[in-house]
Amino acid sequence: SPRIIAFMNQKGGVGKTTTVVSLGAALARAGCRTLLIDLDPQAHVTLHLGVEPSVSDDGTPRAAYHLLLHEPAPYGSPIDPRATIVHARKHLALIPAITDQAAIETELADAPHRHQRLAHAIASLRKDYDFILIDCPPSLGLLTLNGLVAAQEVIMPMQSHFLALQGVGKLLETVRLISQQLNPALQVRGVVLAMHDEHTNHAKEVVADLRGFFDASRGRAVPWAHAEVLNPPIRRNIKLAECPSFGQTVFEYDPTCAGSNDYAELAEELLTQPPLP
Amino acid sequence: SPRIIAFMNQKGGVGKTTTVVSLGAALARAGCRTLLIDLDPQAHVTLHLGVEPSVSDDGTPRAAYHLLLHEPAPYGSPIDPRATIVHARKHLALIPAITDQAAIETELADAPHRHQRLAHAIASLRKDYDFILIDCPPSLGLLTLNGLVAAQEVIMPMQSHFLALQGVGKLLETVRLISQQLNPALQVRGVVLAMHDEHTNHAKEVVADLRGFFDASRGRAVPWAHAEVLNPPIRRNIKLAECPSFGQTVFEYDPTCAGSNDYAELAEELLTQPPLP
């Protein structure tokens, strides 16, 4: 049965998409059958991999959008989520986003089971994958909530900056709400430090603060009781900002750069971790 | 009469707050009477300057929040916006944010003149200042729209990354809509490049793309017809990420670092620019 991980942080530009694509690519290269779900109307996972965001004009299911909006049986005819899947790379599949997806939060607002749409949609294809990674938009709206309800684990990419720490509490409270009301299985796996300036004291202090916070949460009845700062931190590396403009993963663009090394190591960490209780 | 500039970009973490605080501080140090307006429920300008976000419990006007929600005459009694102003530094005043401001978008949604609340609120105090800089949240919602309706100029901080370019079109269309429907005086002054990795080819290519786009817009009937990529780009400098944790501007924290130099130069650029037509 797969590990389903939502990558969320309502702050923008913190490395969610870069982590989903690069970690996903690393897991695929290690032989894991990996599915990426692009839940963001910006369609950056889709763009990063060089896939055309599939704008539907004939109503054919083409993207996460259709899965989320489609009326489940018995009101609508079932659609096969496999029809939306694009084979992006070897072992790396993608349910792409389309940029109309922005309207979706309004369209879904009154739908029955509006928080469970993604969970229902992927129920039948879960068994085909070892890892399902969900890229969330920078908000705590309906798209992110669908990601959190569909997932078992949450990973939060964030920067090792003072202002980034200010938002963590609110993030964790959202996860707690979801775990209490909609998805009791949901737990926080941890934080990925993205764009890490490894030689600065500031970054080290922020990391120490975060680790201290998680250590103090052990044994509490909270969904982050087993959360960690994941290793390694992902160092700032211009190759990671460049490769999306070529529609390439960092491993295709520069397999020996720091970005490739760090994400390969992070994949290794994920593969060797004990399961969350 | 003051220059009123909104700093907007719906993408998160691109340097809006850092630019408002650092540019504001630079202008104040050059002797300009400068007012900063913190429109973001994250209250990061307020935090950065070491000001307590003023949570009101007795209804006394204390923050941008109260200005925006207050019923203007004749329905409500007029409140003096000066009552919300905090003197943060010499020549540097602040209308702080409070973190309940997040609810404001819902509260304001049905209010009369809901896009003009900020413009009305600052009408009487404009003459006290040379510069009014408005920090917008990372969204195109009601708070940002209030910022755009109150302003004469828009500056967009952004990163010199491929993915950052993808959002520029939408940003400019929003400004165009506002200038057509709500604020005909609104024009785009330009882009501030934040967290600029000056030695990489990628950054240079992104800057060239942006400049080419603006050059091609000269003479068109669009609010960015006179927009530029402002100089200098603001180099990535860890001091800019560190100083907020001490409640200090970068000039107080390290007056000779690259961050201080670049923002001082940017202030100089703003002071010597010809007015927008």
Ligand SMILES: Nc1ncnc2c1ncn2[C@@H]1O[C@H](COP(=O)(O)OP(=O)(O)OP(=O)(O)O)[C@@H](O)[C@H]1O
């Ligand atoms: N380790 C890194 N080194 C250098 N640049 C990076 C790194 N990680 C991400 N970037 C760049 O920083 C920018 C923001 O990253 P990314 O798009 O992954 O963040 P995000 O959290 O998904 O943003 P959004 O909230 O807009 O979805 C992108 O231009 C990306 O290419």
Ligand SMILES: Nc1ncnc2c1ncn2[C@@H]1O[C@H](COP(=O)(O)OP(=O)(O)OP(=O)(O)O)[C@@H](O)[C@H]1O
């Ligand atoms: N030139 C720079 N060099 C290094 N760090 C920077 C620089 N500019 C900003 N930062 C840091 O990057 C992070 C994001 O910057 P900032 O908060 O100014 O962006 P923002 O656009 O206001 O974000 P938000 O959308 O959340 O309001 C902060 O931690 C800030 O301290």
Ligand SMILES: [Mg+2]
């Ligand atoms: Mg993203």
Ligand SMILES: [Mg+2]
């Ligand atoms: Mg900000």
